[in-house]
Amino acid sequence: MGLAKRIIPCLDVKDGETVKGTNFVNLRSAGDPVELGKLYSAQGADELVFLDITASYEKRKTFTDMVTRVAQQVNIPFTVGGGINELSDVERLLYAGADKVSVNSAAIRRPELIEEIANRFGSQVCVVAIDARFDSDGWHCYLKGGRERTELNLFDWAREAQERGAGEILFTSMDHDGVKEGFANEALCHLADSLSIPIIASGGAGKKEDFVNAFTQGHADAALAASVFHFGEISIPELKKYLYNEGINVRL
């Protein structure tokens, strides 16, 4: 059977609060990332991702405090990302209790960061997140949350990240993100089949079938989504049951 395919809700956190609204009416504080993380964990999420989208340097402590509280209260693995520029950021977050960190723009600007993380803490803590878009001449990587285009090719960069010691690739297709018509399965499949590290699919989840396709057509090891979970369009227990009935190996 092998490993179960993972379902990963992603929480955007700003100044210690979740950003995207939710309709979890029964949650005392839907804005508290720790409460929301616990709820997803209880519902059967396999992992959690918390992204710090706080702009200012001063608010980093707020995010680190949140990481400490998540580590105290949540009993599944979680990854944190956003604003990680150097090894000292990684140390701060891992010592606060995160299991993995996700690096994005900083790794493109200075790829040695991946080696530094892998050598210091092991590949398993180093997730390399890649935002990419298909332009006329292929898939290009973008910086700064998609605001700045680079000449770097998605597949070349993903391979380099693996060679430098990345433990996983979190690939977000900017073309599919927010459209809710499925993941970028063709590109996912190419990544998954050409690399030897797990691939997390991100961007495009709208229906339960989209997750099935990310696993069967895209060969992804995990699928990440935000709004479909936050707004209750898809519930995790329902999704996992559906995947199970479709013959996907999931943890029920």
Added chain:
Amino acid sequence: MQVAVVKYNAGNVYSVLNALKRIGIDPILTDDAKLIRQADRVIFPGQGEASNAMAYLRQHGLDEVIRSLRQPVLGICIGQQLLCRHSEEGDVDCIGIFDAEVKRFQPAMHQEKVPCMGWNQLRDVKSPLFENNSYVYFVHSYYVPLCNETIATADYILPYSAALHKDNFYSCQFHPEKSGDVGERIIKRFIEL
């Protein structure tokens, strides 16, 4: 109930401490031989590289301390591997409670990625600590082959030891502290042994 978590140079032990606190235990994190010997339960956790970890344990006399323990001991992840006779990782002799040789995964097919990272099912459970067919969380590149002391198996690339038991020594390759409610129950049962 005094629970000692062995402090050494093998990675993040805070998740183990947090997991114990969640079930109402106030653990001590220590490398003090006396405190470890006195504890009611000892947890030997870890992530990291085997030969460096063994060098540190020997240097601090902790290998002897662990070998001499008579209370229930739980090794987790590299903790399990270090309780074996020898590890291929850094070609190092280990503590030797379990008569097994730790080996590196050799992927046979492309779909089999190393490290093995994620949720897998426990099979062939022969201990009340664990639940057959339950999913638990693994992160590892080296494994303990099936042996006489195996009390649960997992299948990734090949069937291997997910958990071991001999006398007062228990161990698991997976991380119960990260394995959701199932993992929390495992830690609780170990404490209540």
